[in-house]
Amino acid sequence: MKYLRNDDPELAQMAADEEKRLENTLNLIAAESHCPRSILEVLGSAFNTKTIEGYPGNRFHAGCIYVDQVENLAIKRGKTLFGAEHINVQPHSGTSANLAVYFSVLNTGDKVLSMSLPHGGHLSHGHKASITSRCFDFSHYKVHPKTEQIDYDQVRKMARSLQPKMIVVGASSYPRLLDYEKMGKIAKEVSAFLLADMAHLAGLVAAKVIPSPVPHCDFVTFTCYKTMMGGRGGVILCKKRFAKRLDQTIFPGCQGTSAVNLIAAKALIFKLAQTDKFMRVQKKTLENAKALAKNFKEKGYRIISGGTDNHQVLIDLTCKKISGKAAEESLESAGIILNRNVVPEDEENPGKVSGIRIGTNAVSARGMGKPQMDRIADLVDQVLMNPEKIQVYKKVKHDVLTLCNAFPIGMEWSK
Ligand SMILES: Cc1ncc(COP(=O)(O)O)c(C=O)c1O
Structure with missing residues (x-):
C-alpha cells in the first residue's frame, strides 16, 4: 500500500483498519468470504486500465490483445468448471446478471414466478423495492408453513394457474437444497424459461458438494464473491440457443464497458476452484x-x-x-x-x-x-x-x- 499511503494517508489508514477488522473478527456473513491473495493482486493489476466494449475479437477500442486472452480464458475455464454450453463473464454484479437474463427473453410486463423475499428470495427476483418489479409482473411462491421448505406442489399449482414466461429458482436466505430437476419439469409443463440464481451457492456447486442447476435450467446466474471466494461481479451460464440474445443484452443492451480486472479475477477463481484446497x-x-x-x-x-x-x-x-x-x-x-x-x-x-x-x-x-x-x-x-x-x-x-x-x-x- 506504499503508493496509497503516499497519495492518501487517510484512505490508506481506512484500508489498514479494514484489514485489521477482518483479521480480528469472526466473519459469519453468508454473502462474503476471504478470497486468496492472488485474487486481490489481479484485481489491482494493470487490467484495471483497459476500456473494453464488445467481446473478444470484436471490440470497439484498440489494444485488446491481452484482455481478449483474459476474457477467453475466463470463458473457457468457466464453461469447463460448470459444464455450461455458454457463459458470459461480463456482468458487473448478480443483479446485472439477473436483469440481463430477464431482458434477453422476456418482454416488459411478462409474468415471472419467483420466491418471495421474506421466504428466502432476493430483491432482484421482483421485490417491490427493485426495478425488476416495475419491468415484469412477478408473483411469488413461499415456503411451506410447517416444513419451511419449498412446497413444489404449490409452485406447480401457481405455475399452472399463472402461466408465467419465466420461473426463478434461487435464494439469498434458504438453507435447503433446491430441487432443480423438479423445477425444470414444472417449467417445461407450462413452457416457461427456468432461471437458477445460485449467487450464494456457486462455490459449493463448483466443488460438486451440492447438486448443480446447470443441466436442468435455461439460465444460471451467480456472483463470484460469496461461497465462490473470488472477486466481485456476476456471471451468466446458459444453453447455446440463448447465447447470442444474452450476449447482446449484456452489451450493448444493459452494460457499457466491462471491468477487465473483475473478468481476470473470474478466470483465476475458475482455475483455483479445481484445486484440492478449494474443495476442502x-x-x-x-x-x-x-x-x-x-x-x-x-x-x-x-x-x-x-x-x-x-x-x-x-x-x-x-x-x-x-x-x-x-x-x-x-x-x-x-x-x-x-x-x-x-x-x-x-x-x-x-x-x-x-x-x-x-x-x-x-x-x-x-x-x-x-x-x-x-x-x-x-x-x-x-x-x-x-x-x-x-x-x-x-x-x-x-x-x-x-x-x-x-x-x-x-x-x-x-x-
Ligand atoms: C440470490 C442472490 N441473487 C442476486 C444477488 C445480487 O448480487 P449483487 O449484490 O452482486 O447485485 C444476491 C446478493 O446478495 C443474491 O443473494
Missing part, C-alpha cells in the same frame, strides 16, 4: 454449517426448516425474545459479524426482524472446523443470553481474538 474449503463449509445448526438447536434456538444443507443457518430468535437487529448489534460489539434476517411470516418490525443468518464460508476459508464451530456457537449464545452485560462482551471479544489469531486469513489457502 467448500466441504468444510457444509460440515461446519451442519455442526452449527446442531449446536444451536441443542442450545434451544429455533432453526428455520430444522437444519441446513448448505452454507447457511437461519435462526428465528423469537423464542429468545431478542430481535435480529439487537442480536446483530450485540454480536458486532463482541467481534462476531453476521446479519439480521427476515424469517418466513416474520411478525417483527421490518427494521428489526426476528432472525439472524449465519454463514460458514468465511470461517471455513480461514481453516476453522468442527471444534471451532462448537466454540463459535458458545460465544454467540453467551452474547445473546447476556444482553448489555459489557463484561461478557469483553470476555467474548477476547476469546474471538484468540480464535482469529489461531486461524489467520489466508493460512488455509497457503497450505
Whole structure:
C-alpha cells in the first residue's frame, strides 16, 4: 500500500483498519468470504486500465490483445468448471446478471414466478423495492408453513394457474437444497424459461458438494464473491440457443464497458476452484454449517426448516425474545459479524426482524472446523443470553481474538 499511503494517508489508514477488522473478527456473513491473495493482486493489476466494449475479437477500442486472452480464458475455464454450453463473464454484479437474463427473453410486463423475499428470495427476483418489479409482473411462491421448505406442489399449482414466461429458482436466505430437476419439469409443463440464481451457492456447486442447476435450467446466474471466494461481479451460464440474445443484452443492451480486472479475477477463481484446497474449503463449509445448526438447536434456538444443507443457518430468535437487529448489534460489539434476517411470516418490525443468518464460508476459508464451530456457537449464545452485560462482551471479544489469531486469513489457502 506504499503508493496509497503516499497519495492518501487517510484512505490508506481506512484500508489498514479494514484489514485489521477482518483479521480480528469472526466473519459469519453468508454473502462474503476471504478470497486468496492472488485474487486481490489481479484485481489491482494493470487490467484495471483497459476500456473494453464488445467481446473478444470484436471490440470497439484498440489494444485488446491481452484482455481478449483474459476474457477467453475466463470463458473457457468457466464453461469447463460448470459444464455450461455458454457463459458470459461480463456482468458487473448478480443483479446485472439477473436483469440481463430477464431482458434477453422476456418482454416488459411478462409474468415471472419467483420466491418471495421474506421466504428466502432476493430483491432482484421482483421485490417491490427493485426495478425488476416495475419491468415484469412477478408473483411469488413461499415456503411451506410447517416444513419451511419449498412446497413444489404449490409452485406447480401457481405455475399452472399463472402461466408465467419465466420461473426463478434461487435464494439469498434458504438453507435447503433446491430441487432443480423438479423445477425444470414444472417449467417445461407450462413452457416457461427456468432461471437458477445460485449467487450464494456457486462455490459449493463448483466443488460438486451440492447438486448443480446447470443441466436442468435455461439460465444460471451467480456472483463470484460469496461461497465462490473470488472477486466481485456476476456471471451468466446458459444453453447455446440463448447465447447470442444474452450476449447482446449484456452489451450493448444493459452494460457499457466491462471491468477487465473483475473478468481476470473470474478466470483465476475458475482455475483455483479445481484445486484440492478449494474443495476442502467448500466441504468444510457444509460440515461446519451442519455442526452449527446442531449446536444451536441443542442450545434451544429455533432453526428455520430444522437444519441446513448448505452454507447457511437461519435462526428465528423469537423464542429468545431478542430481535435480529439487537442480536446483530450485540454480536458486532463482541467481534462476531453476521446479519439480521427476515424469517418466513416474520411478525417483527421490518427494521428489526426476528432472525439472524449465519454463514460458514468465511470461517471455513480461514481453516476453522468442527471444534471451532462448537466454540463459535458458545460465544454467540453467551452474547445473546447476556444482553448489555459489557463484561461478557469483553470476555467474548477476547476469546474471538484468540480464535482469529489461531486461524489467520489466508493460512488455509497457503497450505
Ligand atoms: C440470490 C442472490 N441473487 C442476486 C444477488 C445480487 O448480487 P449483487 O449484490 O452482486 O447485485 C444476491 C446478493 O446478495 C443474491 O443473494
